Amino acid sequence: MGVITTINLHKTYHETKIPVKAVNGIDISFSEGEFTAIVGPSGSGKTTFLNLIGGLDVPTEGEVFINGTNITTLSSKQLIDFRLHNIGFVFQSYNLIPVLTARENIEFIMLLQRVPRAERERRTVELLRAVGLEDKIDERPGDLSGGQQQRVSVARALASKPRFILADEPTANLDSKSTENLLDIMERLNHEEKITFIFSTHDARVVNKAHRIITIEDGKVISDKTSPPDPPLLRKKKGIRG
């Protein structure tokens, strides 16, 4: 069993007259240190799948095991605590707290974990240095560029020392340079810290860096390829958007 394993995972939404099967029976495993991209057209179920394995949403059927814990059996309170200590999130819209500085946005997570002050401060500086923003430590999100905000967001995701990071289209709002920069940072963290990264993405540049590419369509995994990744030209022919 991998770090993350899903068994017969289903998620059906009943918000319209016709039920929508966003995730339709996914059985998959992720190992430690993977750098995985989940691709597929819009509405294919990528985000729903990430939400399910991140414990943000509850499956209609099936199970999600993270390091041997079946998170589908956890109570809402236990799940929040589990997420705090095991999972890092990077969102498409950065979702930093605008009234806090870069330092405070990162420290905040450790504060929730009750990390002692001295360690919090040391680690915050360390993380901002790791994402190349040590000079922006006291800047608020509104004073940072999109790329810089997303790097703070990565640092925040790392603050809780998670086993893996789930990133939902992290480069969707970034320009090429910022995307390259962000991917380099994440690749380095993956290589040096052995942190597992799982992305949902439409971005070919992200896919290029991935060691494993999982394609989802209509809530099902239709392909699961490990490295070496396909060259971009071939990927375009296969209809993967980038």
Place this chain on the structure above:
Amino acid sequence: MIWSIAWRNVWRNKLRSFIILCAVAIGLFGTLFIIALDKGMVVQREEAAINTEISHIQIHNPLFLQDNSIKYDIPDATAKVKDIEKVEGVKAVTARLVVTAMASTATTGTGVTIIGINPDMEKKVTKLHEDVIEGSYFDKESRTPQIVVGEKLATKLGARLGSKIVLTLTNTQGVLTYALFRVGGIYKTSNTMYNEANAFVRTSDLAPLLGFNTENATEIAVLLDNTGETDRITDLLKNEFKDLSVQSWKTIQPMLVTLSAIMDEFSYLMMIIILIAMAFGIINTMLMAILERVREIGMLMAVGMNRRRVAIMITLETVFLSVTGAVIGMAVSYVTIRLTGTHGLNFAAVAQGFEAYGNSALIYPMLNRLDYIVLFVLVIMTALISSVYPVHKALRFKPAEAIRTDT
């Protein structure tokens, strides 16, 4: 850090926060000032009644209260006055000879209450001498006995300073007797009814006319050091003088006590109304603040902020918003009440109306420290109650949906 986030969140939308802060501050200022005005009026009326008209405690022969006849007197009043003066908490005591009479001038006549006093002792008990606007309060000697009348009575009788007034009285034998007095002073208190009905003469002038023993009196008035001691000393004197009627100002003028109680209830009612209005404003503002931050709150829940902490954060925001407005409102109220409480607020345009009810048109608003504390506690409670719905709303957000919304 939750405190810090909550405080900073209050100032995210400065204009919106400023508007609700102004609403809270102005609402509380208005409420506090009206309460202070009412309280000032009631306290002034109480003080005027105690210091000028009735004192804290009055002692009578029980039958005098039914008949008002001088035959129902207090024997050995002079000795009793000396005994009462020794009681701890008693500031001053005086004996009076109170009698009803017909006061006549060359043009007209009217029924009045004549109060025979010892001016030196009376000055220690009542402040009426401070309200003399013409002439003096028995300071000058004259061959003709002096009478000090209220301005309203003087006007009614067509009398001026130095005018002659003939009093028609019934003596202890039940025989009508007449005496000439000259107006030596005219007083004016804030109570026009009192001014019209009461005139003062020296007991030493009045008693011989009536054949009344000057060692006796029909009324003993007691002034205390502290109004709060009234009940204790009244009970003590009741025990001491079991055959006499000992009444506190609360019994003599129950209207004053009722007025004070009504004003207290009115104050609380006003506070509650304004706090309810404030609560709706705050709930509205907080709901707007929450619905503008759906994605952010979803993110906080996603990254591991539990429901309790989310609830605390929103509650703190609500409390900060309310308390900031309350502090501003209370500070402005404090300064305004202190200023007007020192210099007074003159309602000269409606003075006659005020004076008809025994109130001065110059009102000194006042508010106790306790009133501020009570209101502050109520504001915090209102904020806590107001936060319930916004908190409930925020806790219903589902992180997976919330982080993908546009707000």
